[in-house]
Amino acid sequence: xxxxxxxxxxxxxxxxxxxxxxxxxxxxxxxxxxxxxxxxxxxxxxxxxxxxxxxxxxxxxxxxxxxxxxxxxxxxxxxxxxxxxxxxxxxxxxxxxxxxxxxxxxxxxxxxxxxxxxxxxxxxxxxxxxxxxxxxxxxxxxxxxxxxxxxxxxxxxxxxxxxxxxxxxxxxxxxxxxxxxxxxxxxxxxxxxxxxxxxxxxxxxxxxxxxxxxxxxxxxxxxxxxxxxxxxxxxxxxxxxxxxxxxxxxxxxxxxxxxxxxxxxxxxxxxxxxxxxxxxxxxxxxxxxxxxxxxxxxxxxxxxxxxxxxxxxxxxxxxxxxxxxxxxxxxxxxxxxxxxxxxxxxxxxxxxxxxxxxxxxxxxxxxxxxxxxxxxxxxxxxxxxxxxxxxxxxxxxxxxxxxxxxxxxxxxxxxxxxxxxxxxxxxxxxxxxxxxxxxxxxxxxxxxxxxxxxxxxxx
Amino acid sequence: xxxxxxxxxxxxxxxxxxxxxxxxxxxxxxxxxxxxxxxxxxxxxxxxxxxxxxxxxxxxxxxxxxxxxxxxxxxxxxxxxxxxxxxxxxxxxxxxxxxxxxxxxxxxxxxxxxxxxxxxxxxxxxxxxxxxxxxxxxxxxxxxxxxxxxxxxxxxxxxxxxxxxxxxxxxxxxxxxxxxxxxxxxxxxxxxxxxxxxxxxxxxxxxxxxxxxxxxxxxxxxxxxxxxxxxxxxxxxxxxxxxxxxxxxxxxxxxxxxxxxxxxxxxxxxxxxxxxxxxxxxxxxxxxxxxxxxxxxxxxxxxxxxxxxxxxxxxxxxxxxxxxxxxxxxxxxxxxxxxxxxxxxxxxxxxxxxxxxxxxxxxxxxxxxxxxxxxxxxxxxxxxxxxxxxxxxxxxxxxxxxxxxxxxxxxxxxxxxxxxxxxxxxxxxxxxxxxxxxxxxxxxxxxxxxxxxxxxxxx
Numbered sequence: 055x056x057x058x059x060x061x062x063x064x065x066x067x068x069x070x071x072x073x074x075x076x077x078x079x080x081x082x083x084x085x086x087x088x089x090x091x092x093x094x095x096x097x098x099x100x101x102x103x104x105x106x107x108x109x110x111x112x113x114x115x116x117x118x119x120x121x122x123x124x125x126x127x128x129x130x131x132x133x134x135x136x137x138x139x140x141x142x143x144x145x146x147x148x149x150x151x152x153x154x155x156x157x158x159x160x161x162x163x164x165x166x167x168x169x170x171x172x173x174x175x176x177x178x179x180x181x182x183x184x185x186x187x188x189x190x191x192x193x194x195x196x197x198x199x200x201x202x203x204x205x206x207x208x209x210x211x212x213x214x215x216x217x218x219x220x221x222x223x224x225x226x227x228x229x230x231x232x233x234x235x236x237x238x239x240x241x242x243x244x245x246x247x248x249x250x251x252x253x254x255x256x257x258x259x260x261x262x263x264x265x266x267x268x269x270x271x272x273x274x275x276x277x278x279x280x281x282x283x284x285x286x287x288x289x290x291x292x293x294x295x296x297x298x299x300x301x302x303x304x305x306x307x308x309x310x311x312x313x314x315x316x317x318x319x320x321x322x323x324x325x326x327x328x329x330x331x332x333x334x335x336x337x338x339x340x341x342x343x344x345x346x347x348x349x350x351x352x353x354x355x356x357x358x359x360x361x362x363x364x365x366x367x368x369x370x371x372x373x374x375x376x377x378x379x380x381x382x383x384x385x386x387x388x389x390x391x392x393x394x395x396x397x398x399x400x401x402x403x404x405x406x407x408x409x410x411x412x413x414x415x416x417x418x419x420x421x422x423x424x425x426x427x428x429x430x431x432x433x434x435x436x437x438x439x440x441x442x443x444x445x446x447x448x449x450x451x452x453x454x455x456x457x458x459x460x461x462x463x464x465x466x467x468x469x470x471x472x473x474x475x476x477x478x479x480x481x482x483x484x485x486x487x488x489x490x491x492x493x494x495x496x497x498x499x500x501x502x503x504x505x506x507x508x509x510x511x512x513x
Numbered sequence: 514x515x516x517x518x519x520x521x522x523x524x525x526x527x528x529x530x531x532x533x534x535x536x537x538x539x540x541x542x543x544x545x546x547x548x549x550x551x552x553x554x555x556x557x558x559x560x561x562x563x564x565x566x567x568x569x570x571x572x573x574x575x576x577x578x579x580x581x582x583x584x585x586x587x588x589x590x591x592x593x594x595x596x597x598x599x600x601x602x603x604x605x606x607x608x609x610x611x612x613x614x615x616x617x618x619x620x621x622x623x624x625x626x627x628x629x630x631x632x633x634x635x636x637x638x639x640x641x642x643x644x645x646x647x648x649x650x651x652x653x654x655x656x657x658x659x660x661x662x663x664x665x666x667x668x669x670x671x672x673x674x675x676x677x678x679x680x681x682x683x684x685x686x687x688x689x690x691x692x693x694x695x696x697x698x699x700x701x702x703x704x705x706x707x708x709x710x711x712x713x714x715x716x717x718x719x720x721x722x723x724x725x726x727x728x729x730x731x732x733x734x735x736x737x738x739x740x741x742x743x744x745x746x747x748x749x750x751x752x753x754x755x756x757x758x759x760x761x762x763x764x765x766x767x768x769x770x771x772x773x774x775x776x777x778x779x780x781x782x783x784x785x786x787x788x789x790x791x792x793x794x795x796x797x798x799x800x801x802x803x804x805x806x807x808x809x810x811x812x813x814x815x816x817x818x819x820x821x822x823x824x825x826x827x828x829x830x831x832x833x834x835x836x837x838x839x840x841x842x843x844x845x846x847x848x849x850x851x852x853x854x855x856x857x858x859x860x861x862x863x864x865x866x867x868x869x870x871x872x873x874x875x876x877x878x879x880x881x882x883x884x885x886x887x888x889x890x891x892x893x894x895x896x897x898x899x900x901x902x903x904x905x906x907x908x909x910x911x912x913x914x915x916x917x918x919x920x921x922x923x924x925x926x927x928x929x930x931x932x933x934x935x936x937x938x939x940x941x942x943x944x945x946x947x948x949x950x951x952x953x954x955x956x957x958x959x960x961x962x963x964x965x966x967x968x969x970x971x972x
Contacts, residue, residue, distance in 0.1 A: 158858050160856070211696050230942075233922055237661060239660070239670075240925050241709065247706055249702065267753050293726070336795070337792075337795075462693035508701075
């Protein structure tokens with residue numbers, strides 16, 4: 055497949071060297087941090103302004119050419135791959151923090167700004183943007199996939215932290231959704247509709263984000279439990295007591311082992327919780343003490359409080375490094391990362407069943423989780439040359455998703471659908487998946503925006 | 514206008530005495546707590562189950578008859594009035610709390626359950642549902658209008674507290690949106706789309722709600738400020754300090770006066786803040802102390818802490834009674850309640866301008882606000898017999914909405930669009946309003962669900 059000559063000519067006239075048909079650029083945008091593979095796009099465009107995005111979309115729409123938005127390429131379900139050819143819209147040059155309104159605790163940013171870049175810019179303001187999926191993803195991509203991560207238990211997901219958007223529609227119209235007010239009941243929540251729509255309804259060209267005050271005091275700790283059940287029961291009891299946690303992460307015995315081997319820690323090789331509190335010195339001390347009491351009731355031991363910023367940074371670097379630490383458990387292996395989310399009361403059973411399924415399949419698969427949300431991941435370590443191991447890992451991922459559905463959970467807590475989870479959408483949503491398709495058809499009748507992802511195929 | 518005979522016959526066969534064509538029933542469903550007026554519906558139906566709702570919708574859709582959902586009739590923008598005739602679907606008989614899942618901090622309820630009924634049912638569980646718009650509204654109606662109220666600053670609006678829905682679509686299909694997991698990135702956020710859609714996209718027949726732990730300790734207070742500016746600056750400083758407030762309400766000098774006359778209080782007749790903290794005894798004491806320090810920096814005085822549950826109940830009864838207290842400032846008057854929401858930094862100016870506009874119009878209009886959200890209401894007191902006063906009040910409401918838009922705010926923070934704010938939708942949303950219309954057309958091509966509300970008229 056190649057672009058129609060006239061399309062190429064018009065895009066070139068618009069973008070000059072910021073349109074590339076070179077194999078190196080196209081191949082770069084066919085890569086993915088997972089086993090999802092697709093042919094490269096026909097071209098890559100690097101727009102620098104919303105108007106340019108609109109013009110590109112108009113040119114492509116006129117020729118029936120697909121447009122696939124690209125942030126940093128860190129998604130795990132093949133969201134940004136060009137399965138049906140077309141033009142990949144690399145938004146990395148739209149990377150300006152447009153405005154920080156400190157008094158309103160808001161920032162307006164372009165979609166290519168990464169979360170770390172925004173937080174660097176915010177450092178002097180006393181504010182920060184809390185959503186933290188681990189990867190230094192673009193904020194546009196994080197909004198498009200409704201990302202979350204370790205801090206969602208306190209600060210929410212992208213759903214909760216995007217106040218408004220500027221979006222280029224499939225026909226090139228540019229709209230604004232939301233306002234700068236903290237809340238609104240003025241009609242359909244289009245902001246919420248575009249957040250998580252994975253580029254299938256429009257291209258996000260600007261975001262208005264909710265910021266939060268940098269906590270005056272932070273306390274982090276890691277502690278060991280005899281069993282997952284006790285760890286999860288401890289988290290439930292803490293949440294019900296109203297003690298606010300900024301982060302509450304579960305790592306299983308195998309992950310603790312991986313940390314010991316890779317990060318120089320000396321944790322007992324049992325399940326652990328990693329926790330963080332944000333607040334004033336008094337409230338953080340109180341929250342930490344309450345958690346400590348509850349945790350000891352559930353048999354926690356080996357409390358290690360990180361009291362300096364350096365210790366805390368080391369603790370969370372270790373957590374965010376779980377992927378690489380675990381991969382080192384099987385040298386040469388690649389990872390297949392699963393992602394389900396279940397009601398809290400079903401979490402111990404869901405994790406135990408996942409561990410059982412992994413063992414039965416003869417694979418190694420450490421498990422970590424954002425346990426305050428009921429969200430967990432298995433990192434299935436496979437030989438990248440072994441088709442059968444990859445197939446087994448994909449079967450396991452599907453089985454975990456099916457088990458999540460059986461207990462009222464979801465097939466993805468934070469990684470999104472892309473192509474990877476699309477075969478499970480009907481199972482989760484039933485007829486509501488067709489409603490998503492109807493909305494897609496209404497907003498993108500030509501099916502040019504990231505086709506083949508998320509929604510059902512057209513009849 | 515009357516129902517086609519065959520439609521009446523089919524509905525009667527389905528519902529028996531739960532379909533009424535009697536004037537008394539129809540008139541009751543033509544009443545509204547505002548100046549919006551419409552002819553009564555052609556009939557009123559009281560379904561008792563989702564399947565019945567689906568059958569009614571199918572019967573009506575087949576005949577092109579409008580269906581208007583009705584909760585408790587407490588909306589302020591004419592949401593539930595039958596401007597184009599049709600059948601009003603009174604959901605008050607679908608009032609069962611279906612399940613409380615305490616371990617997951619969730620409840621499944623039918624749409625006719627009121628917020629007070631749910632909280633009564635939850636009393637023994639240690640949990641509560643926090644969203645509190647003042648009126649004892651139905652939870653279905655609260656979801657449909659994206660209601661919020663005094664506790665949104667801490668617990669969020671209905672958008673944040675509805676995890677999932679069962680919805681009857683315009684063609685009678687029954688879908689489920691969302692899951693029982695705390696978060697999900699599995700496709701378009703249909704839950705968020707139906708919350709706030711005011712019955713124009715589907716009829717809510719079940720809600721899965723997020724519950725919260727009843728706070729162990731509660732502290733409430735009222736304090737006086739010399740000026741609105743100082744009160745708002747105090748709130749901003751408190752939010753930025755990360756001190757969590759469960760409620761933070763502004764009342765102006767005139768409202769303080771109304772409280773003194775009506776509720777037996779003896780407040781200085783200046784602007785006030787009413788505040789509440791939730792947490793453990795230690796954290797509440799700390800939060801209250803911090804707020805006290807900040808407030809004194811901004812000149813607060815006359816701190817009155819409500820230390821007993823009875824004192825707190827009295828304090829919030831006074832706040833929730835503001836509407837009636839203020840109406841007593843002008844005996845015989847009726848109220849036109851405005852509702853805008855602006856970025857925090859613009860709140861002092863917005864309230865001051867509103868007060869100036871009200872004075873210039875020669876009306877009495879006390880102002881109260883959910884100041885932590887930038888949301889405020891003026892209660893414009895008009896002679897219900899005076900067309901010119903009512904017209905002046907409506908002009909004022911429009912002017913406030915326009916001023917809110919000028920500073921990046923919204924025309925409604927929590928009351929919704931209905932018919933009252935519909936003329937302002939294009940001004941707030943521009944082309945995005947047409948996108949709402951496209952979604953409406955996709956999901957309700959026959960325009961039978963609550964027609965004439967929220968979205969643009971069809972071409």
